[in-house]
Amino acid sequence: MRARRGYSLIETLAAMTLVTTTFTAVAVSLHQMYRSTRSVQDELSMELELGRFAIQFRADAHQALSVEMEDSVKTKTDSQTLSLVLPDERTVHYVLQPRRIDRTVRRGAEARHRETYRLPRWFAPRWQLEPERPPAIVSLLLAPRPAVSGSPPVVAVRVDAAVGLLRSQSRLTQE
């Protein structure tokens, strides 16, 4: 009987198919894991940024003597400004930009401090003021933009702050 010296075409094709399938599966899995990691990093970054914003926004709002909202129709720009007047002649301006919120602290006309909070591209930000009764509630609303490619499934986000809480008769501490 002659010794076998190679593989048949069928065996070679079967081995190649298996190897190709395995490599494809590994490549798809790696791609999914990479996308997943990017997405988690983006979401975590957004939550940290929003948490930082919420702490500062509430601290400013609680101290404020009054609140004013200037919309893009009045200013003819693509921004919406919220101004909080603080007791020590400082004014804090929060300006909504498409991808960020700018916070500027002014004393008179002089800018004393400025910082920025980044927003993900899949949210459209706007302010909402509920002045039904004092103290007013001012809110940042982040509504999902309709057609942003690559955005994760998101729901609207809202950050509320009571204006002038530390001046009103009732006050609140939290733990």
Added chain:
Amino acid sequence: MALALSLTLAVGVAQMLATVAQQRRSMKQVTAAHREAGNRMEELARRPWGETTPQHLASLGLSEESRQCLPGGKLHVEVADEDDDTRRISIRIDWRRPSGSRGEPVRLIGWKFRNGESRP
């Protein structure tokens, strides 16, 4: 043999991806619940002393945004008078987790002080 190994690998990776997706959903829900608790506490802080009694707060519910991302979400507000001028407000939010169970709820506690508001 190779086919069995490939299948095992594929099933393992699929299970891992499913677990990661579930953890992400769970993390998003916890974050949303914390945000909602903060917003509710602002609303309660704004109310006058007389409107923070258990009767007034019985009708308080979750916001529309939170109802969308917290399936079966429930808001519980407990009010306890510590003395005549101090009121302890506890907010508890629980919901159904992606695994189907109702896990550890999110809690936020605040104290409200009368500070000159008229006594009944």
